[in-house]
Amino acid sequence: MAANQQHAEYAIETSNLNLWYGDFQALLNVCTKIKAGIITGLIGPSGCGKTTLLRCFNRMNERFENVRVEGSVEILGSNIYDPEVSVVELRKRVGMVFQRPNPLPLSIYDNVAFGLKVHSPWRSLYKDDIDAAVEKALEEVFLLDSVKDQLHRKGTDLQLEQQQKLCIARLLPLKPELLLMDEPCSALDAAGTEAVEDLLLSLRGRYTIVIVTHNMAQARRISDECIYMLNGKLIEHGETSDIFLNPKDKRTEEYIEGRYG
Amino acid sequence: MCALRGPVCSFLTRLRRILRIVSERTIVSLIFLCGVSAVIFVFGIFFFVFREGAPFLRHGFDAKEFFLSPDWYPTSATNKRYGILAQLIGTGTVTLVAMLVAVPFSLGAGIFIAEFCGKKTREIMKILIELLAAIPSVVWGFIGLMVMNPLIIWLTGAPIGLNVLNAGVIVGLMSVPIIVTIAEDAIRAVPDTYIEAAEALGATRWQLVRKVILPAAKSGLLAAVLLGVGRAVGETMAVLMCTGHSINIPFDGKAPFFHVLDSVRTLTATIAAEMGEAPRLEVNADGTFPAEALHYQSLFVIGIVLFAVTFVINVTADLIVKGIRKRK
Numbered sequence: 001m002a003a004n005q006q007h008a009e010y011a012i013e014t015s016n017l018n019l020w021y022g023d024f025q026a027l028l029n030v031c032t033k034i035k036a037g038i039i040t041g042l043i044g045p046s047g048c049g050k051t052t053l054l055r056c057f058n059r060m061n062e063r064f065e066n067v068r069v070e071g072s073v074e075i076l077g078s079n080i081y082d083p084e085v086s087v088v089e090l091r092k093r094v095g096m097v098f099q100r101p102n103p104l105p106l107s108i109y110d111n112v113a114f115g116l117k118v119h120s121p122w123r124s125l126y127k128d129d130i131d132a133a134v135e136k137a138l139e140e141v142f143l144l145d146s147v148k149d150q151l152h153r154k155g156t157d158l159q160l161e162q163q164q165k166l167c168i169a170r171l172l173p174l175k176p177e178l179l180l181m182d183e184p185c186s187a188l189d190a191a192g193t194e195a196v197e198d199l200l201l202s203l204r205g206r207y208t209i210v211i212v213t214h215n216m217a218q219a220r221r222i223s224d225e226c227i228y229m230l231n232g233k234l235i236e237h238g239e240t241s242d243i244f245l246n247p248k249d250k251r252t253e254e255y256i257e258g259r260y261g
Numbered sequence: 262m263c264a265l266r267g268p269v270c271s272f273l274t275r276l277r278r279i280l281r282i283v284s285e286r287t288i289v290s291l292i293f294l295c296g297v298s299a300v301i302f303v304f305g306i307f308f309f310v311f312r313e314g315a316p317f318l319r320h321g322f323d324a325k326e327f328f329l330s331p332d333w334y335p336t337s338a339t340n341k342r343y344g345i346l347a348q349l350i351g352t353g354t355v356t357l358v359a360m361l362v363a364v365p366f367s368l369g370a371g372i373f374i375a376e377f378c379g380k381k382t383r384e385i386m387k388i389l390i391e392l393l394a395a396i397p398s399v400v401w402g403f404i405g406l407m408v409m410n411p412l413i414i415w416l417t418g419a420p421i422g423l424n425v426l427n428a429g430v431i432v433g434l435m436s437v438p439i440i441v442t443i444a445e446d447a448i449r450a451v452p453d454t455y456i457e458a459a460e461a462l463g464a465t466r467w468q469l470v471r472k473v474i475l476p477a478a479k480s481g482l483l484a485a486v487l488l489g490v491g492r493a494v495g496e497t498m499a500v501l502m503c504t505g506h507s508i509n510i511p512f513d514g515k516a517p518f519f520h521v522l523d524s525v526r527t528l529t530a531t532i533a534a535e536m537g538e539a540p541r542l543e544v545n546a547d548g549t550f551p552a553e554a555l556h557y558q559s560l561f562v563i564g565i566v567l568f569a570v571t572f573v574i575n576v577t578a579d580l581i582v583k584g585i586r587k588r589k
Contacts, residue, residue, distance in 0.1 A: 058461065060457070060460070060461060063457070063460065065380075087463075088463045088464075088465055089463070090463075091460070091461060091462065091463035092462075092463045095461070095462075096461040098454070098457065098458070098461075100454065102454035102455065102457065102458040103458070104455055104458055104459065104473055105455060105473075105476065105477050106476070114459070114462060114464075114472070115462045115463065117472075118459075118462060118463060118464045118465075118468050118472070119463060167458070170462065171462070174462075174463075
């Protein structure tokens with residue numbers, strides 16, 4: 001968002017972020033600043049903590065038992081691990097897209113309107129407003145034309161690619177500042193991947209996007225900056241072209257070259 | 262391996278092999294027998310009930326009188342009448358009240374156990390609810406007789422506390438365990454991806470339950486309620502002790518129309534109470550039955566009616582549950 005970019009250059013700032021699953025430490029002293037308005041890719045081998053880091057940004061890690069977090073994550077100026085922070089409010093501002101498309105077992109319309117309904121006081125919404133918001137969101141993800149006449153259809157009946165777009169669309173009526181994507185294309189075929197990538201590029205600038213990906217080529221295609229992680233540590237954070245062309249760290253270089261991972 | 266040599270050794274190995282094959286086959290056929298025994302028993306019971314009730318169906322049975330008359334005088338010396346309308350309504354009303362009591366409690370408990378409480382509380386709750394299922398029905402009847410009865414008299418001023426309300430509450434509590442267990446399973450079977458999606462959108466716990474989990478689990482919850490209904494319809498001892506056991510239709514034309522403080526009698530209680538004194542008489546030489554034999558046989562026809570009702574309810578519930586599994 002242009003307005004936010006003026007106010008704050010960084011959308012997310014973590015300092016000394018540590019996270020444990022029981023006795024296992026999954027994040028070690030992660031300190032990073034993620035710029036607002038661009039696409040940042042999180043890369044690294046399996047189990048390096050990139051999904052865990054992503055899930056810290058909307059506190060989804062708290063769904064699991066035995067999770068302990070230390071350090072701070074500032075999102076647009078406030079520490080989201082402060083005790084007075086409302087998780088509900090946080091998740092309204094920070095949307096998340098999952099690895100497997102997970103539309104709710106409701107109609108397409110209700111899927112997109114879900115967030116709006118959840119965050120509005122009872123009976124404060126007018127049907128016209130919801131209709132307009134749903135239409136706008138579907139338009140933004142290039143889904144409106146194909147589902148315009150079947151908004152009552154179940155979201156779970158769509159093709160995977162459309163489902164994933166729907167999962168992105170349902171975040172937009174809440175006007176989030178941040179979109180977190182956890183390997184959003186790993187369940188899709190090549191055409192679907194391309195469609196979703198095009199969508200992400202079209203959303204770039206309006207939203208700050210953080211995307212976890214296993215796919216090096218994808219990180220290269222769509223991200224502006226990349227964060228390389230290994231064994232719970234942040235190894236390198238820089239512009240995508242730098243990371244891929246002249247990485248500073250030996251481990252990054254080896255990973256990019258495909259020596260491991 | 263074999264300390265002995267020659268023919269003795271080869272005989273022993275052969276014997277061992279034969280023994281192994283024989284024991285293997287014995288065990289397989291035993292397990293098979295256990296598997297089919299349930300089927301055999303169901304058909305056996307079905308056959309037996311039909312055989313005992315069949316003469317009544319052939320001779321004294323008048324469907325209109327049987328289902329639509331409240332006159333149940335099977336032992337009258339001059340005018341025997343076999344109408345089960347009052348018992349049908351008795352079973353229906355007790356089941357209705359039971360479900361009014363059980364469904365809100367059970368679904369609430371199911372939701373709480375599946376979604377809201379911690380792991381430890383869940384384990385304890387489940388054990389306690391299973392314990393509830395283990396209480397013998399005569400003990401429930403005893404509670405109805407000795408606790409609910411005076412309580413209802415004291416609270417409502419009714420002349421007697423053995424009535425639809427009493428039996429309904431007792432049977433309702435008896436159906437709670439089965440409804441809670443099935444409902445909890447249905448709720449926990451809702452895919453975690455739905456829950457994760459809703460939580461990531463910032464839904465609160467209650468919104469999550471109301472807008473995602475309950476709609477997704479609704480057919481399982483319906484199946485749970487149906488199994489509870491089946492349980493309530495089939496319950497015998499507790500209702501025999503709590504309903505007051507009088508042939509009476511708790512409805513009339515005046516408000517409030519349905520009198521929950523009326524005594525009734527259910528189908529099951531009728532069989533339980535009268536089977537002992539109804540004589541099983543043999544067929545006459547000319548192929549007819551003595552008039553006194555019809556009482557015994559008519560009780561079996563009531564059994565067939567009950568069998569049919571619970572069968573339909575259980576099959577419906579089963580189909581619903583199967584439907585859920587298939588969709589996943």
